[in-house]
Amino acid sequence: MSRLLTIFLLALLFISCKQNVKKDIVVQVSTDVHQVEENQNITKKEGEVSQEKAIDFLRKFYVLYLTDINEDTNKCMLSNYLTPDLIKSIDKSDGYPIIDSQDYEKIDLNTLKVSKTNIENVFKVSFINYDERRINIKLIPIKESFKISGITIFRKNHNYSYPLVLTKSENKYSFDFLKYNTDPDDPYFSNIYTIEDFDANTAIFKKVGKDESYEYFCFKKKIEKGLELFYQKDSEYDVYNGDRSKPLIILYKKGEDFYAKSPFIEDGKEVKFKERGW
Structure with a gap:
């Protein structure tokens, strides 16, 4: 009788330990899933913050640039906002690629809009200069800020890109x-x-x-x-x-x-x- 009781108690102890192991595994899996979700949310928020910073950077640049045009001043230093290759390409161009125009009138800053696109690091800038201008701007991260590395101007039959990268x-x-x-x-x-x-x-x-x-x-x-x-x-x-x-x-x-x-x-x-x- 004593032997049977001992075997019964050992069986109960084994079952209890096994259930506790399962419970620990479930708790660990739940914790891991929660951590992954938190990491995904953090990454998403960081991406949103980065895009907001990029949009703020572009808006600041265009406000300065368009204000220079409107007031005939020269406060916007392109070297602070554009890469050297892009500046060289613009200097060789005919017109004003930054505002997609051969000429310009006073531009209403209230029409300036900057928004994200489906392309990574590419943003759309639009404003009214005679008619609506739509320009895609490519940014590259530079330390804690950005620089504009590319401009694409849209036409009915052709798009213009600055700078133009030539293949062999x-x-x-x-x-x-x-x-x-x-x-x-x-x-x-x-x-x-x-x-x-x-x-x-x-x-x-x-x-x-x-x-x-x-x-x-x-x-x-x-x-x-x-x-x-x-x-x-x-x-x-x-x-x-x-x-x-x-x-x-x-x-x-x-x-x-x-x-x-x-x-x-x-x-x-x-x-x-x-x-x-x-």
Whole structure:
């Protein structure tokens, strides 16, 4: 009888210990899940704080920059807000990429809006300058603050990005000045076409002839085997009234030589452009 009682008590002790182990495991799992949820909430809050800081940084910059424009002052130091590469790219550009304009009037700061996008570290800035301007701004963290490292301007047929990062394949199509003369032996009746590199995004397509001359700023669009130049704006000559959705000229290379096709040159046949030095 005593032996049976001893076995019974040992069985009860084993069951009790096993239940306590299970209870400890459940408590530990519950604690771990709670800790993960807390960490996720902290990370989410840190992300929200970071985005709020980024938006505050951009709003401060644009208020200073637009105030300089409105009041003709120079208090906004670009080096405090923009990366050196972006400043160089803007200095080479035609116009004012920061406000997406060739010109400007007094800008109502009350129309300035800064909001986040679905792209990491990219924010949308909008305001009224003649009409609504929408610009995407890319930020990079710098110590406890940020700097603007990229600007994207939206157009109907093309987007402009500053600075333009060229790949090896795109560098292949870099040039300074190209020229095609329809009749070098008779300059009086010949037409001279030139393409001049203006900046990372822009080239100038020009014709000088006895009966017609024009000069158009064009934006560059990289294609698989060359560059397409689309009309952007006039320079000093008549307004271009053609189809702006189609390129004015397509430029490509054969070996080291530049060739082009354009409906404006020799009825669209292939012609060879010569680089500066001809």
